Amino acid sequence: MLIEHAGKSPQVDPSAWVAPDATICGDVTVGPGARVMHGARIVGEGGGTITIGQYCIVMENAVVRASPRHPCSIGDHCLIGPNAHVTGAVLGAQVFVATGAAIFHGAQVGAGSEIRVHAIVHLRTRLEAGAMVPIGWVAVGDPAKILSPDRHDEIWAVQKPLNFPEWVYGLDRNTPDLMVEVTRRLSGALAGHAHDRRTET
Template identity: 65%
Template structure:
């Protein structure tokens, strides 16, 4: 389903293909030879944009999102695996994002890198070209430190300074009613989608 809102419409190259049950919404550009498979969701929130390069494969049920604060771009010849999640990240060419992986706001993934099954690249994290995040491991920081999931305290020590609520939502973590503030702002911003229409 190709959807527009607020004069923001997807642009799909004539040599690309989007499955009928996939969603492509807003300011999204899909390059030649790219394939957006069944159930995938590419959603550019108001003020955000998504750029998918040439010959990219976005597999079943993957989610790629951009926000007004964090555009998303994926270079040529990339694979975004089933059930993976990429939001507001910059991914260079020839990158493999495996099944169930998560890549967060402001992350930068260098050319030829791999984020393997259930791997995570946290917000504001930079992976050098050719890097590998092993199965289930977590990359965090700039430059990235790549840690196993049983190292929660070490991961949190690095992640806390990256300030998820402030960087992603513009809300101070110590503010009273943190989740009320975040969800109210997010609800207001996402309200623009009430005006969606098919292209």
């Protein structure tokens, strides 16, 4: 289903196909030959833009999101696997994002890269073209360090200064009652969906 949000309606090329139970909401452009499969959710929050290139495949139950601070762009011939999450990131052409993988705000994934099953590309991380993040591993930093999940202290040493709360929510990590402030702010931003309007199925 296509939904107008924040005054913006999705633009889907006539040669693309969107499953009837998928949702495309807001300022989203879907290119020629693209396929958005069953249960997928593509949401441009608050006017955030999403561009999906030609012949991209967004598989079942994948989530692609953007916000005004963090637009999202997926290059031509990319495959976003089932249950994968791509939020506010830029993916070059021919990127493979496997089942359950996650790519976060401000990440840049070079053309031809592979993000394998349940792998993570953290916020503000830059992967060179042709990079590979192994199954369950974590890419973090600019340029990326690719580390196994058991190396949490090393991951955190790079991740902490990337400052997720400030980068995503505009809040200092030391804000008193941080989660109270995050959820209040996010609730306010998401309230705009009360005015969404279905434009077509």
